[in-house]
Amino acid sequence: MSENDFFALAPLLLLSGSAVLIMLLIVAKLSHRIIQISSLFLFFISFLSLFYIQKILPYNVGTLLVVDGFGVFIVGLVIFSGLVVNILSYIYFEEKEEGPREYYVLLFLCTLGASVLALSQHFVSLFLGLEILTVGLYALIAYLRGRNHSIEAGIKYLVLAAFSSAFLLFGMALIYLETGTMVFLQMIPESTKSLSPLFYAGLGMMLVGVGFKLAVVPFHMWTADVYQGAPAPVTAFIATASKGGVLAVLFRFFIAIDGFKFSSVMFVLACIAAASMIFGNLLALRQRNLKRILAYSSVAHMGYLLVAFVPGSLMSLQAVCFYLFAYFATTLAAFGVVILMSGKNDDAEDIDEYRALFWRHPGQACMLSFAMLSLAGIPLTAGFTGKFYILATAVQSGYWPLAVILALSSVIGLFYYLRVITAMFAGNSNSVPEVKEKHVFFFRAGMLALSVLAAMIIWLGIYPEDVISFIRLIAF
Amino acid sequence: MDIAFYITAAVTLISTVMVITRHNPVHALLYLVISLLSLAMIFFLLGAAFAALLEIIIYAGAIMVLFIFVIMLLNLGEETAAQEKKWLKASVWTGPAIMAGILLFEFYYLISSSDAVLYNEPNIGPRPVALSLFREYLIGVELAAMLLMAAVVGAAHIGRHKKVVLHRFLKEKEMS
Numbered sequence: 001m002s003e004n005d006f007f008a009l010a011p012l013l014l015l016s017g018s019a020v021l022i023m024l025l026i027v028a029k030l031s032h033r034i035i036q037i038s039s040l041f042l043f044f045i046s047f048l049s050l051f052y053i054q055k056i057l058p059y060n061v062g063t064l065l066v067v068d069g070f071g072v073f074i075v076g077l078v079i080f081s082g083l084v085v086n087i088l089s090y091i092y093f094e095e096k097e098e099g100p101r102e103y104y105v106l107l108f109l110c111t112l113g114a115s116v117l118a119l120s121q122h123f124v125s126l127f128l129g130l131e132i133l134t135v136g137l138y139a140l141i142a143y144l145r146g147r148n149h150s151i152e153a154g155i156k157y158l159v160l161a162a163f164s165s166a167f168l169l170f171g172m173a174l175i176y177l178e179t180g181t182m183v184f185l186q187m188i189p190e191s192t193k194s195l196s197p198l199f200y201a202g203l204g205m206m207l208v209g210v211g212f213k214l215a216v217v218p219f220h221m222w223t224a225d226v227y228q229g230a231p232a233p234v235t236a237f238i239a240t241a242s243k244g245g246v247l248a249v250l251f252r253f254f255i256a257i258d259g260f261k262f263s264s265v266m267f268v269l270a271c272i273a274a275a276s277m278i279f280g281n282l283l284a285l286r287q288r289n290l291k292r293i294l295a296y297s298s299v300a301h302m303g304y305l306l307v308a309f310v311p312g313s314l315m316s317l318q319a320v321c322f323y324l325f326a327y328f329a330t331t332l333a334a335f336g337v338v339i340l341m342s343g344k345n346d347d348a349e350d351i352d353e354y355r356a357l358f359w360r361h362p363g364q365a366c367m368l369s370f371a372m373l374s375l376a377g378i379p380l381t382a383g384f385t386g387k388f389y390i391l392a393t394a395v396q397s398g399y400w401p402l403a404v405i406l407a408l409s410s411v412i413g414l415f416y417y418l419r420v421i422t423a424m425f426a427g428n429s430n431s432v433p434e435v436k437e438k439h440v441f442f443f444r445a446g447m448l449a450l451s452v453l454a455a456m457i458i459w460l461g462i463y464p465e466d467v468i469s470f471i472r473l474i475a476f
Numbered sequence: 477m478d479i480a481f482y483i484t485a486a487v488t489l490i491s492t493v494m495v496i497t498r499h500n501p502v503h504a505l506l507y508l509v510i511s512l513l514s515l516a517m518i519f520f521l522l523g524a525a526f527a528a529l530l531e532i533i534i535y536a537g538a539i540m541v542l543f544i545f546v547i548m549l550l551n552l553g554e555e556t557a558a559q560e561k562k563w564l565k566a567s568v569w570t571g572p573a574i575m576a577g578i579l580l581f582e583f584y585y586l587i588s589s590s591d592a593v594l595y596n597e598p599n600i601g602p603r604p605v606a607l608s609l610f611r612e613y614l615i616g617v618e619l620a621a622m623l624l625m626a627a628v629v630g631a632a633h634i635g636r637h638k639k640v641v642l643h644r645f646l647k648e649k650e651m652s
Binding site for chain 2: 009016019020023061062063064065098102105106109110112113116124125128129131132135136138139140142143145154
């Protein structure tokens with residue numbers, strides 16, 4: 001490893017070093033507050049280091065990792081999501097019965113795993129990154145281990161994720177058998193028309209493994225239960241960072257093997273996208289639990305992202321980057337409100353708990369409304385611009401059926417997003433008097449983070465040119 | 477030597493099925509040892525003698541000993557202690573013993589005959605493995621360290637006990 005290698009890997013090294021450092025702080029028996037603030041500081045440094053390494057991009061670190069503009073953008077999103085989750089975690093875990101300290105170590109490790117995924121160009125780093133992420137998530141999901149829902153969600157995730165990892169590994173083994181290499185760029189199939197059966201089988205099994213992690217439709221069974229059972233900050237992390245990392249590595253793999261030219265593979269992906277959009281939105285219709293609504297809505301949103309993915313043009317990379325940015329900001333804002341609303345014993349899940357929220361907490365109600373409008377894709381929010389970008393990508397390459405399904409399923413989606421909003425504004429204004437917040441500093445910090453996210457949603461909706469030109473600059 | 481492969485593969489499959497169908501964890505462990513040993517045998521047949529040795533040392537050796545320690549330390553109580561005495565029944569150990577015997581016989585036959593391996597790949601020793609691990613895949617090794625750290629921290633949190641639990645040997649000593 002040369003000096004430049006260390007320089008290019010600075011974000012990953014900082015993240016793993018932070019995990020070790022936080023563990024040492026835990027050994028020193030420091031308070032939750034000190035550990036929270038220092039981990040916030042370390043997340044911030046890791047985020048800043050991404051700007052510092054800009055000048056040497058793109059850079060290959062050995063054969064395992066590649067640090068390029070696209071990867072750094074996704075790593076930036078992942079670390080940002082970790083940062084926001086970290087800010088909001090103090091209030092959530094301070095009240096709970098479990099000691100919250102190991103949580104921060106695991107959060108750093110999960111962020112590291114997702115970042116490795118986004119930068120990997122080799123099966124070894126793909127699998128290791130995915131496993132770091134998943135093993136960390138097993139413990140995070142079951143973190144409140146005295147609660148039945150958490151344990152159930154943890155076991156469910158453990159079994160299904162291990163199963164999907166087995167599929168992924170077997171797929172990798174088949175592709176390795178066929179091509180004799182594990183580097184993405186060296187496994188370009190020779191014939192341009194069709195693939196060998198072994199390669200097809202391997203690719204199919206890898207898609208099963210990746211599909212589980214992304215929770216697209218035939219593999220979405222775990223989503224709602226895990227989202228509901230996991231602590232709300234962890235749910236926010238699963239919904240954003242873990243899916244972003246996996247989608248990035250899927251994109252990198254398909255670009256490297258030029259998989260977009262094989263119509264049968266793309267047909268399967270298009271079917272998965274259509275099914276995710278339709279079923280995700282339909283399943284969310286009857287839910288009364290906000291976390292489950294967001295779970296099914298994330299299934300639908302992964303479908304939208306696959307619509308941008310399928311054409312495989314230069315524009316689809318930009319559309320995926322932009323939509324991921326919008327989706328991260330929106331989802332973090334929505335879960336942020338859920339975290340701030342949650343009490344000592346239960347998460348604020350039921351939609352009835354949000355009744356007349358506007359008259360009690362106008363700030364939080366506004367932010368949740370922005371997030372819901374953006375998820376629904378109402379103009380002047382980030383979600384609208386993102387969907388517009390995706391539609392433009394699909395239509396430009398002639399994928400009309402997907403575009404039509406996207407538009408129609410968004411209409412279905414409007415119903416349940418708007419139901420959350422109507423619940424918040426319903427009811428009488430002279431309801432429960434304001435309860436004093438206990439952790440004023442961290443509550444204000446959380447509200448500040450949420451306001452920044454809400455401002456981002458609006459900014460991306462009204463004036464997206466800056467971000468779009470930035471994405472064009474870094475993605476090739 | 478095709479027949480040797482099929483025999484070993486059959487032993488692997490049968491023992492693995494037995495692992496997941498046993499009710500008693502220690503019985504399952506006996507079959508798991510056989511399953512790992514026969515996997516090592518398959519590696520040996522493919523001409524990867526070093527991989528076969530690693531399989532035996534790491535899986536059948538270190539990890540199995542860890543498993544057995546964990547099961548001992550789990551402190552399962554009086555009824556399991558009584559059960560331990562019944563474990564040396566013939567019906568429990570004949571199955572694994574027969575399969576281990578098959579593998580041993582096969583191994584003896586293969587090393588005494590000249591055409592031992594299916595493929596004549598260049599023999600890869602410890603040196604190239606170590607070099608590729610700590611040069612080309614150095615980042616992979618470091619990432620595996622982080623993976624283990626995540627697993628250990630997670631397991632330590634999930635498995636933490638608040639109250640003090642004494643091992644049954646210590647309890648008996650206290651009572652007497």
